Amino acid sequence: MLAPSIKSRPVYPGFALVQGAQRHIVALEGEGALALLELVQPGDPELARVEIMYAPGTSAAAGHAEALTNLGAAHYWQAVSPATLTTRLHQVLATATMSSRLYASGSEPFIGEVVRAGAAFGVKHLSIITEHRGSMKRRVQCVHCKGFIDDVTISPVPCTHCGLHLFVRDHFSRRFNAFQGVSIHAEEHDVIPSAEELYR
Numbered sequence: 001m002l003a004p005s006i007k008s009r010p011v012y013p014g015f016a017l018v019q020g021a022q023r024h025i026v027a028l029e030g031e032g033a034l035a036l037l038e039l040v041q042p043g044d045p046e047l048a049r050v051e052i053m054y055a056p057g058t059s060a061a062a063g064h065a066e067a068l069t070n071l072g073a074a075h076y077w078q079a080v081s082p083a084t085l086t087t088r089l090h091q092v093l094a095t096a097t098m099s100s101r102l103y104a105s106g107s108e109p110f111i112g113e114v115v116r117a118g119a120a121f122g123v124k125h126l127s128i129i130t131e132h133r134g135s136m137k138r139r140v141q142c143v144h145c146k147g148f149i150d151d152v153t154i155s156p157v158p159c160t161h162c163g164l165h166l167f168v169r170d171h172f173s174r175r176f177n178a179f180q181g182v183s184i185h186a187e188e189h190d191v192i193p194s195a196e197e198l199y200r
Helices: 028-036 044-049 057-062 064-070 082-093 108-119
Strands: 023-029 050-055 075-078 100-106 129-132 136-140 149-154 165-173 179-182
Touching: 023 028, 023 044, 023 082, 023 108, 028 050, 028 064, 028 100, 044 050, 050 064, 050 082, 064 075, 082 108, 100 108, 108 129, 108 136, 136 165, 149 179
Parallel strands: 023 050, 023 100, 050 075, 100 129, 136 179
Antiparallel strands: 136 149, 165 179
16 A cells, blocks of 8 residues: 555555445556456356446456456446546446445556546545556656656656656645656756656
8 A cells, every 4th residue: 555655645545345335336457457356256246236447558468357357247348548448437427326436446647537537526536445556657747837747657757848857746636636746956957866766
């Protein structure tokens, strides 16, 4: 479990199917499939209320998609990309009732997009069951030019929009689904520390 160093930094408690829910809407990306596969077995009666949406990513060769299909959930849908999954999720949430629960597992940017989709339909972020699996890569917003950088694994990282070298903070914005990047050389422009890989 990722521990926060700043209050806004998300925490992902882990998967557990909520007892009494009439509909489990489960959004998974890549290695996030394991969060569900380790929780339920084929034939589990709770699977009759589970709807799985899965974007394989680079884990397709690991057989996760086949294993998810073999669970025998009420519905299984495979997306060609996380972005496509998010679009479909909006359609699913539009028909969700109060007895539905939303789940997300995968990389942090993916979980963040699911949380943003839920928020668009009034689902509070604390009520979404989340579990981080896979890459630690981050989505970062430069606080100076407001541009976004995806798949960040190092800090400092050069902003691809304005060129500043950014220190990647643990401060997280749910609204933008991004961590905050601030100039690392605000006072000494010629001093740029070596980048370290922190979010592999």
